[in-house]
Amino acid sequence: MSRATIAMTDRLHQYYVSVAAHLNDAMRRLRDETEGMPNGGMQISAEQGQIMAFLIRALNVKKCLEIGVFTGYSSLVVAQALPEDGRIIACDVSEEFTAVARRYWIDAGVDHKIDLRIAPATETLDRLIAEGHAGTFDFAFIDADKPNYDRYYEAVLVLLRQGGVFGIDNTLWGGRVSEPEHQDEDTNAFRALNAKIYADARVDMCLLPVGDGLTLCRKK
Numbered sequence: 270m271s272r273a274t275i276a277m278t279d280r281l282h283q284y285y286v287s288v289a290a291h292l293n294d295a296m297r298r299l300r301d302e303t304e305g306m307p308n309g310g311m312q313i314s315a316e317q318g319q320i321m322a323f324l325i326r327a328l329n330v331k332k333c334l335e336i337g338v339f340t341g342y343s344s345l346v347v348a349q350a351l352p353e354d355g356r357i358i359a360c361d362v363s364e365e366f367t368a369v370a371r372r373y374w375i376d377a378g379v380d381h382k383i384d385l386r387i388a389p390a391t392e393t394l395d396r397l398i399a400e401g402h403a404g405t406f407d408f409a410f411i412d413a414d415k416p417n418y419d420r421y422y423e424a425v426l427v428l429l430r431q432g433g434v435f436g437i438d439n440t441l442w443g444g445r446v447s448e449p450e451h452q453d454e455d456t457n458a459f460r461a462l463n464a465k466i467y468a469d470a471r472v473d474m475c476l477l478p479v480g481d482g483l484t485l486c487r488k489k
Contacts, residue, residue: 299373329407411437438483440476463476471488
């Protein structure tokens with residue numbers, strides 16, 4: 270046993286992914302294409318995708334919300350795990366990156382499950398609330414512009430049903446959240462959000478040291 274999370278060496282991580290993340294052909298090709306892009310590091314890890322797919326199936330999720338699509342790996346993973354009548358509303362501002370996503374959604378035969386909204390996510394979220402979607406989503410994932418995470422968090426709490434679950438990516442932020450010398454806007458935003466979630470009586474939470482830190486919350 271150990272009192273702390275095991276250190277993940279490159280060799281151990283390679284082994285870990287080999288036994289912890291199921292990737293089909295479309296997933297592998299999308300990951301490979303994205304990793305070759307200048308912003309490829311924005312892609313979630315394969316093991317994060319596996320956790321999300323597990324949650325979708327275990328919780329019998331049907332209605333999902335994604336804030337931040339990039340090239341679509343998380344959308345692809347979630348859509349594949351959803352039942353045939355499941356749906357995702359996916360929010361992003363980039364036509365360029367989501368064009369890559371669309372190709373792989375179509376290739377995997379899940380594009381009919383994904384409703385892509387190209388607009389600032391705050392606008393889309395406000396519109397969903399105004400249209401009566403509050404309390405109707407089963408699952409949400411936040412992985413977009415970092416200074417707006419708190420706004421996304423509050424909107425998701427409105428849109429999620431009681432007992433619904435959501436994930437927040439990058440909450441360990443490359444370790445910078447633990448290093449006082451880092452006082453930039455993004456790092457401070459994560460420090461504030463992590464402290465807020467930890468003390469928030471509206472949710473049950475856990476922070477997994479997976480990828481760049483994945484916080485999972487359940488709306489009480």
